[in-house]
Amino acid sequence: MKTRILTFTLSIFLCAAARAELKWEQTTADLHPAIGDKQAVAHFKYQNVGTTPVHFKSVHASCGCTAAQSQKEQVAPGEKGEVTATFSIGDRTGQQVKTVTVQTDDPNPTQATTILTLRAMIGTPFEIKPTFVYWQSGEEPKPKTVVVKASKDFPAKNLTVKSNSQVFTAKVEPAGAGEWKIEIQPKETSHPTATALMIQSDFPKEAPRSFYVNAQVNPPVNVPANAVATPAKNPAGPAQQ
Amino acid sequence: MRWRLRRRTRPVQRNNEIFVSGHWLRQAAVLVLFALVPAIGEAIYFRDKVSWQSPIPASELVTVDQARAWGDSSIWVDARPDEEFARGHVTGAVSLNEDRWNELLPQFLPKWSPDKKVVVYCSAQSCNVAREVAKRLRDEAQLKDGEGKNCVFVLQGGWEEWLKKNR
Numbered sequence: 001m002k003t004r005i006l007t008f009t010l011s012i013f014l015c016a017a018a019r020a021e022l023k024w025e026q027t028t029a030d031l032h033p034a035i036g037d038k039q040a041v042a043h044f045k046y047q048n049v050g051t052t053p054v055h056f057k058s059v060h061a062s063c064g065c066t067a068a069q070s071q072k073e074q075v076a077p078g079e080k081g082e083v084t085a086t087f088s089i090g091d092r093t094g095q096q097v098k099t100v101t102v103q104t105d106d107p108n109p110t111q112a113t114t115i116l117t118l119r120a121m122i123g124t125p126f127e128i129k130p131t132f133v134y135w136q137s138g139e140e141p142k143p144k145t146v147v148v149k150a151s152k153d154f155p156a157k158n159l160t161v162k163s164n165s166q167v168f169t170a171k172v173e174p175a176g177a178g179e180w181k182i183e184i185q186p187k188e189t190s191h192p193t194a195t196a197l198m199i200q201s202d203f204p205k206e207a208p209r210s211f212y213v214n215a216q217v218n219p220p221v222n223v224p225a226n227a228v229a230t231p232a233k234n235p236a237g238p239a240q241q
Numbered sequence: 242m243r244w245r246l247r248r249r250t251r252p253v254q255r256n257n258e259i260f261v262s263g264h265w266l267r268q269a270a271v272l273v274l275f276a277l278v279p280a281i282g283e284a285i286y287f288r289d290k291v292s293w294q295s296p297i298p299a300s301e302l303v304t305v306d307q308a309r310a311w312g313d314s315s316i317w318v319d320a321r322p323d324e325e326f327a328r329g330h331v332t333g334a335v336s337l338n339e340d341r342w343n344e345l346l347p348q349f350l351p352k353w354s355p356d357k358k359v360v361v362y363c364s365a366q367s368c369n370v371a372r373e374v375a376k377r378l379r380d381e382a383q384l385k386d387g388e389g390k391n392c393v394f395v396l397q398g399g400w401e402e403w404l405k406k407n408r
Contacts, residue, residue: 063370064322065340091342093377097369132350132382194351214347214382218354 021050021106022075024114031120033089035153036209042085042118044100048075057103059083065090066118068100085118096120125154125201131213135189137220143171143185146213148199150178156201161213165195168215184215192219297372303394305406308360316352320363320374321400331362331403337374346382355387362396362403371395 029042048054054075061068068085075081085100100116126148133144150156159180161170167186175181184197194216201209308315317334319326326336335352337345353359359378363371378384378393386392396403 064325065370088340090338090340091344092339092373128381130381130383131346132384134350136355192351194347196347212343212347214350216351221354221356 021048021052021077022046022054022104022111022114023049024116027114028117028119029085031087031118033120033122035123035125035151038089040087040089040118040120042087042116044083044085044116045080046075046082047080048077051077053077055105057105058101060101060103061085062099062101065092066098066100068116070102083116085116087118087120089120089122093122093124096122123151123153125151125156125203125209126199126211127151128199128211128213132215133184133213134216134218135186136218137189137192139189139217141186141189143183146182146184147175148180148182150201152178154178154201154203156203158202160200160202162198162200163195165193165197165215167193167217168195168197170197182213184213186215186217189217191217193217297395301375301391301393301395302397303358303360304397305403308358308394308396309406311358311360314356315358315360316349318349318359318361318374318378319400320361320371325364325400331400334362337361339370339373339377342377350382353384355385355392357392358386359384359393360396361393362399365399365401371399 023046025045025047027044029044031040031042033040056070056073056075059068059070066085066087068083070083071081083100083102085098087096087098096119098118098120100118102114102116104112104114106112128146128148130146133146135141135144148159156178159172159182161172161182163170167188169185169187171183171185173181173183182197182199186193194214196212196214199211199213201211203209308317317331318337319330319334320338321330322338322340323336326334326338330336335345335349337349359375361371361375361378363369363374372395375393375395379391384393398405
């Protein structure tokens with residue numbers, strides 16, 4: 001029994017001794033881009049702590065929104081380097097987790113593949129709920145409420161709503177510090193129609209931010225949805241966040 | 242020695258449960274402990290490589306066959322980047338990705354009504370984007386069917402599965 005235990009223990013230690021040649025400083029990066037940033041960049045540093053060169057076979061990001069690249073194709077023993085992952089934020093919000101899979105020619109199969117994780121918290125100046133209100137054709141045109149809350153880092157004092165629609169009207173009412181209620185109402189619901197209402201804040205003064213709430217009257221059931229007029233282009237051009 | 246042999250070969254039955262002799266139990270415990278050592282070590286070493294997202298609940302997933310059976314009462318939403326959508330997409334699918342969410346959402350919404358189910362798909366290799374788009378349609382746009390139930394689903398297997406079934 002003792003011999004068996006000794007053999008088992010030794011085998012565990014021998015396995016542990018087979019260390020990876022490429023040692024990563026970190027495999028997870030937490031990023032906190034500022035509101036309005038277009039990109040977030042993560043740097044994953046490594047060192048070849050082995051005795052033979054390591055070749056990168058592939059560096060592949062999990063999502064088209066992330067571009068990953070290695071500085072070099074071959075890493076000599078003792079050499080340092082980094083893999084850069086550039087995450088394009090686009091119109092994303094909230095917690096984002098993207099991965100980059102790195103494959104090397106490390107003879108140890110468990111070390112040949114490394115997954116690098118990029119976590120980014122994308123802040124948004126406003127939380128808007130819901131971002132879409134609708135009425136069924138023929139429904140009573142009662143107003144519907146959208147609640148807008150400013151984030152702590154976004155000290156907006158006033159909001160304005162712009163609409164290029166003749167059908168929908170919108171009224172903004174303050175509802176406490178950094179909070180507003182927007183009442184949206186169609187004049188009538190007899191015809192399918194849709195619009196994007198632009199919400200604009202007074203902060204920052206030099207470049208006020210714009211957001212959108214979509215409002216529409218749906219066609220009656222069994223009428224093709226494409227009978228709804230697609231909303232005209234947003235009043236202030238492309239959407240920003 | 243005689244006592245040991247007797248203990249090994251005779252399990253004791255008590256209240257319909259079999260109690261194996263203490264000796265075997267100890268051996269099993271030792272083996273379990275040995276198995277735990279590398280398992281704990283690996284868990285610590287690979288702590289940064291765990292999946293950060295829980296699997297999509299089955300109630301929010303739909304197969305290609307189920308989605309096709311919905312026919313005209315469904316809208317297909319392609320959550321992949323513009324370039325991939327341009328290379329090919331499900332016939333009639335609407336492009337709605339997070340790169341241009343604010344611009345594409347107003348183009349999608351007029352096609353939706355509460356009697357329509359939304360099938361969101363992306364590439365099977367990176368299917369988190371379909372999950373994210375589906376989540377935003379549920380949480381931000383608050384799309385629900387006429388009974389207030391979920392009407393936004395993620396396609397199981399994504400674009401690749403659709404291609405496989407349509408070859």
